[in-house]
Amino acid sequence: MTGGPPVDAADAVDVVVIGAGLAGLTAATELAATGRQVQVVEALDRVGGRTASHHRYGQALDAGGSYLGVRHLRVRELAARFGLALTPTAAPGANLYDLGAGLLRSDAGRPAFNALAVGDALDRLDDLAATVPPADPATAEHAAEWDQLTVAAWAHRELRHPDARLLVDLLVRQMLAADPADVSLLHLLFYLASGGGVHYLTAFAGGAQQDRFVGGAHQLAERMAAALTRPVRHGAEVTDLYAVPSAGRPGARPGHGPVRVVGPGLSVLGTHVVVAVPPGPANRIRLHLPSVHRPAQPARTRGATVKLHLIYERPFWREAGLSGWVTARTGPLRYVVDDSAGRDGLGVLVGFVTGPDASRYAAGSGAARRVALLDRLAGWFGPTARQPLAVLERDWQAESTVEGCYAAVPEPGWWTAAGPPWPTTAADGPVRWAGTERCAQFYGHLEGAVRSGQETARRIIAADPVRAPAAQ
Template sequence: MGGIVAPGRARGDVRETPPWPRGSRPYALSFPPRPGETARRTLAKAPLPGSQHPLLARPSRHAPGVKSRAGGHMDASAVDAVIVGAGVAGLTAARALRRVGFSVAVLEARERVGGRTLSQSLGGEVVDLGGQWVGPQQRHVLRLADELGLRRFPQHHRGTKVLEVRGERRTYRGQVPSLPLLSLLDLQRVIWKLDGLAKRVPLERPGAAPRAAEWDALTLEEWKQRHVPTWGARAALDIATRAVFAAEPSELSFLHFLFYVHSNHGLMPLTTIEGGAQAERFTGGAQTLGLRMAGELGARVHLSTPVRAVLQDEGGVTVTADGDRAWRARYAVVAVPPALAERIDFGAALPPERRRAHADLPMGSVIKVVATYERPFWREAGFSGEAVSDTGPVRLCFDDCSADGHHPALVGFFLGETARQWTHRPPAERRRAALESFARFFGPQALRPTAVADLDWIAEPWSKGCYVGLPRPGALTAIGDALRAPFGRVHWAGTETALEGCGYLDGAVESGERAATELAARLSLPATSPSRVQVVTG
């Protein structure tokens, strides 16, 4: 197959007719700047053809207008950009490129879109078994949700909370846990200290932090042992770490921990509901983000299409999927977690720093369980539904009722080492253990659900875990800029690459917008113009 010709060249131009007059297409994309920055490029708001396609109100196997391999969809011979991965990041990039008239193909290994979001019907209501919450600081995903017409509602948090620590069940209200006074004072000092250190880590170059090498070689556990004297503050930090990262403190690079805190506006927004990252949920589930974008893109999204190779030459990129199906493009965006990108052949010239990113960013470990009930018995007893535990197996729990409260539910998380211990256990055994945890938190009524569903993200072959890829100690400084830096004609997206909202839906959207902006600028260059990024063949 031949390469793609540049915009304006008639021969071999296979792109669709743009939805604006010839010659008037915006040359690039831009999005609202980060605080302190200026806008980057021309804002393009041209509508997508078919952007009003109807969307299924509940999850389905395929997004509207999307054909799977079994459906007999014929591969496009050539496009401007191939996007690998139909999660939120990949779909955001594809949608943005289409809005300025470039042709795209989105290749997804799963039989569904949405990546690490998954919404399904349970007990008569849609529940989320993947990514779920958004907060007021997360401007990228909130703007996208508004564009797509998604509605949100507040996460319920009124009432008494439960803290299990050292085998003892404690209750409290508000944001101050029921710990000894010295532990509370120590915990507040630790929060202030960590927030201050986090601000010293530059988001665009964490390796330029004043003590980057030292902090990257240090685990959060080691830092805690040196700097947190009280048992209560240590326990609270452990609980928060598992809740936020789905990993153990001994597994986290201290430098990456600080970067993550900075990227998400501080420790308190990361760990709280009101005003924090867990403030709101989407009506119809978070997967609706991906479903709506896929509905706009229609048959440009190819499901059940695992990509095996992304190889480039001077003329473009050839992306090969299972069954020897191939797409030719001028550029590619790889929007899958680094741990999954390791399965893709990029050629011998892939830089060692990028290879290390694929090898040394293992995913977090989480199993999510949702149980529905006839009545919200915990609310009736004065509980908020929020519980945290250092005992487990459920380490974190929230009220998961519908917006109107008519479909009562609780959601719990097996996290870190606990999740790995339970990943090979029978689902029925996991669910029973989760219900027993709920019963310890809120009473024996929790043992009598109307329905239960769980999802072991560790066992998902196209995720290998959740929530996010986490650099091993020492990896972040070694990888450097390779997480985001283009490799010739290959660009990268995914929440792991985000500067804002890293690890969250917000980061996925931010990264997709960035990748689309990079590609739009390069795609707008005449075919004879030198590329601003060196093409590497391998």
């Protein structure tokens, strides 16, 4: 089917990139560097997607993606290229555990969990993850069974010690922002294999949370966007992609005609199109292109997050020898970390409300929510916790351009029914899908988004290598 509103000749480009998150902007940056005309179109009035910041008290606070690890080499490389500094996240002091038997302060000598049971559970997860090929999880020997088995059911069946079961429960809620009863064992194992293993993924120093951006993660997208010759078009929510007949066009290949990218007030023509939006919104883009098939993507995702910031005059918990880190057995707030480092004396605690807790939390009244939140923090850190300068919330479930955070968590059975959501052959059409959910490595991370953007650009360049490098 062809059609859609007419397009102005000035709006015909080599590549249209839909979505100005890290994946889209990375693809655009790489393609523009080869001399291609690239137009990025973005639904929102800002760039960055799932990286965004609150600006308060002269500080930028990451409301979305924030931390990066020692293995996130492509993001580190981009940060250096665009002049952004990183700062370590580690906060010295004792951690607090609120696991149902009173508040436990855990210094090195007082582990909160049974070390043997917990160590064994983590090792088992890493051993099982090592049998899942991230490039195609459905080909793992036990994929069929593990895709139907939820993590909660697996933990109940396999882990004897209650501490081990509790740890796995907390881990899934924290790492995937989902309830372990909603997540298949196969998805968890894929996520671990993709991201470098459970020990790496959960660690701060030396692990996936080692650093954050000085001045906020959103700056990376902003700087990449600013360096593009064609400004990003904002307020441009894409709804439809139409085929345009390529007959008579010199060099046209069957099925590779230009594509008309359409939305309210938008009509742009691209020889290639990169759809760099998350799976939920990508499912809503209507395809009117006979030769293009939508890749496998979960119809419904299980991840949900409200990310909170509590700003204080000073990191007062450090005076009591506390690191600011809390893990709690019951919600809504189960995880707190200290984000104060390098913030000119301000104390900043970051809290995560995840999975079904996030929906319940967001549905409550603002005033009641705040009282309950401060009560909880006061129980952990004392009465000073009741006096923040500001409490900031970002409910990512409410954002229609995202649907499912931190990244898509497919329903049990999805991997074996659908297959991987990234290209598995060299064959490509004029439309390609990018994003952190389209990357077998570091799925769900900033690193996955950047790698996917780079890989998509590489495939376009390989498919259409005629452009000579030129100043755009």
